[in-house]
Amino acid sequence: MDDGWLVAVDKGEFGAGLFWVDKTGMRGRRIDTALDERIRWISRVTFGLIGVAGLCHGEACARHTKLYRIDRNERGDWALTPHADVVGCPAARVLDPGADAVLIGTCGALYRVTKAGVDTVGQWSNLLIPRAFEASVTGDAHGDYHVSFGRLIARFSGSGKPDWFAPTSCASVQRDAGGACSCVQ
Numbered sequence: 350m351d352d353g354w355l356v357a358v359d360k361g362e363f364g365a366g367l368f369w370v371d372k373t374g375m376r377g378r379r380i381d382t383a384l385d386e387r388i389r390w391i392s393r394v395t396f397g398l399i400g401v402a403g404l405c406h407g408e409a410c411a412r413h414t415k416l417y418r419i420d421r422n423e424r425g426d427w428a429l430t431p432h433a434d435v436v437g438c439p440a441a442r443v444l445d446p447g448a449d450a451v452l453i454g455t456c457g458a459l460y461r462v463t464k465a466g467v468d469t470v471g472q473w474s475n476l477l478i479p480r481a482f483e484a485s486v487t488g489d490a491h492g493d494y495h496v497s498f499g500r501l502i503a504r505f506s507g508s509g510k511p512d513w514f515a516p517t518s519c520a521s522v523q524r525d526a527g528g529a530c531s532c533v534q
Contacts, residue, residue, distance in 0.1 A: 355380075355398070355419065355427075359389035362406045367391065367419075369427055380427045386415060388429075390442050395449045396464035400429065405438035410456040410475050414439040433467045435460045441479040441486040441496075452494070454479035454486040459496055459505065461488075470494050471505035 353371040358364070365387035370377040381388045381402070388400035403414035416433040437455025445452050445461060452470070453460045456478040459470040477498045479485045485497040494505045503511040 355391055357388055357391040357400065362404065365389040365404070367400055367429075380419075381429060384415075384417075384429065388417065390439070391419065392444050392451060393448070394444065394451060394464075395447075399432065399451050399462070401439050401442050401451065401453065403439045405440050405478070405481065409438040409440070409478065410436075412438045414453055414455060416451065416453075416462055433460075433462045435462075435467055440481050441483070443483055443486050445488045446490060452486050452488060454496055459486065459494055461494075471496070471503065471511055473503060473511065477501070 353369060356368045356370060358366050358368065366379050367381040367388035368377055368379050381400070384402055386402040386404060388402045389404070390401040392399055398419035400417045400419050401414060402417065403412060405412075414435045414437065415431065416435075417429040418432045420428050420430065422428045435453055435455060435458070437457050439453050439455065441452070441454035443452050450461045450463045453462060457475045458472045459479075461468045461470050471494065473496075480497050480499055486494070488494045492507060496503045496505070500515060502514040504514070505511055
């Protein structure tokens with residue numbers, strides 16, 4: 350920003366938060382103290398600034414991901430306004446091509462959050478959770494979306510049904526005792 354920086358910190362289960370640091374670097378303050386879940390990721394989209402709150406820990410599929418608009422109020426202070434709420438933790442979050450939406454990959458679904466609200470791009474079994482790195486969810490100029498689950502990749506297009514890509518050695522998916530998914534021959 351012209352007069353400082355918005356900083357989102359994500360240390361997993363050990364902490365997170367959204368902070369404002371003025372241009373001098375001498376004053377900083379936490380912005381999201383009133384929220385149940387801290388903001389862990391921010392991005393500028395065509396309709397403003399969006400913050401994503403939620404944690405993938407414990408019962409990740411029972412959790413929710415909350416998105417907030419980040420604006421300045423009439424006094425110049427930062428204000429967080431609820432914008433969207435989706436089921437599941439935010440395993441992957443990226444900016445959609447064109448910067449007009451945020452893509453949120455959770456256990457069970459890929460959501461596209463726009464100025465107007467939330468669209469479900471695709472759905473899958475709760476046994477699968479997108480890989481927790483930025484490139485695990487992508488969109489392209491043709492409106493196709495790809496989600497990586499490690500050795501499995503799904504492509505969602507206008508048909509709504511996923512195309513699944515996997516090594517030929519992966520005939521089906523099972524959930525291991527530790528909760529991870531793996532291929533079974």
